[in-house]
Amino acid sequence: MTESSKGTLYVVATPIGNLEDLSPRAAGILESVAVIAAEDTRHTARLLKHLGIECSLLSLHEHNEAGRVGQLAAKLDSGEDVALVSDAGTPLISDPGFVLVRALREGGHRIVPVPGPCALVAALSAAGLPTDRFVFNGFLPAKRGARRSSLETLSERGETLVFYESPHRIRDSLEDIAAVLGDRRVVLARELTKTFETFLDGTAEQLLLLMDQDPDQSRGEFVIMVAGAPPRDIDTASLDGKAILQALLAEGVGVKQAAAVVARLLGGRKKAWYEKALSLRADG
Template identity: 70%
Template structure:
């Protein structure tokens, strides 16, 4: 059987709120596939009605995904194309589909991404926090002890931290963030692309106080973004020690390259950095 004889799985991103965010390519794929595997078929039926489409659907969620794999592989082997969608956004991002995609790729089937909306990417793009490096953590543990433990493990991370949170736990999560991160900047994005889309900016304690004053600010699904830790300051004592050693070596007539090598061997650090500093000290002499 050749690749052209078998079907492909299309991983289709769907809107996270505004239905007009669905791409024309995504609509065409949904119109053309033989079947759509959806996290909640009732929820996804509303999207198809909005698009004016009628396609066969079957459910694929966390409780039945492993059992659906063989069924969908059989349909693909028969030459049918299949679309995978979640309730909102990009499938597999805190949603089902990983088991299916892994099995299909390992079995040589074609898996095609149809990109589109993703809540945490949309939130980061408008939050005003650094995006050159970020750490997406999905949902924090539901229990307070687990949530506080996870947050404590992330306090020293320098990347922007990104979480999803539900409306019934957002207050507890903000309280735990305040306890772990203090006055660190936090940006909340809620109801993204919907009528009441809102970005709230401040430290966790002030955002929690705002929700207490205005309970409407605790409504909707949240993307929680926390500024990363400041880069650790260099150890001043270690720098002084290294410079003293470099100066002594250079005074004894040791070459810059060898002085850097000796300093690296004795004190650690990057040899290139010590070389640059040794050269600067030599030039200053």
């Protein structure tokens, strides 16, 4: 069978709360496919009922995903289209689907994303924290020791840190963020696109005080966003330009780029550092 005669797997983003956020394209695809692979078929059935769509549903979650690959590949090979959805938002973003998509792509099947709601992106867009670079870490570990260790590992990162969190662990996670990351700015997005959507802004300790005053603020699904580590002051007097050039060149950085970095750190003419870098590279 030629690739063009095979079916397509559509990775379809669904609403994270407000059902009006489902795009017309996504609705059309859900109506047209032969089967929808859903994380929770009961949850997806309610969405389809709201849309007035009748379609065959197949469960696909973390415990059976690998076993579904052959079954869905056979449907695609027979020319049928399949949609993959999670309970809410974009599949594979802290949700099942990676195993299926990887296997089907390796098998030569066509995979088409149908973009739409994503709690991670929605939260960042309204947080007021830097978004040119960020680190998404999914859910923090459930146990305190592992959670603090994970935060320690990220403590020196300069990018905005983003986590998902559940209501029964939100206070514990904020306590650990306060203990490990200190007084950094934290923005907490709760119940995005739903009736009681809120954004809380402050240090982790301040947000815990707000939850003490209003326990409702600890309910719902959360996106935690934490400001990255502030830049450290560099003692340029202690830096060795030759050593820095050697290290950069050893890591595969180009001569021109290495010279530019050292010139920015230590001053001096970029051309002189460029010539020095050329000499070091020639010497091996």
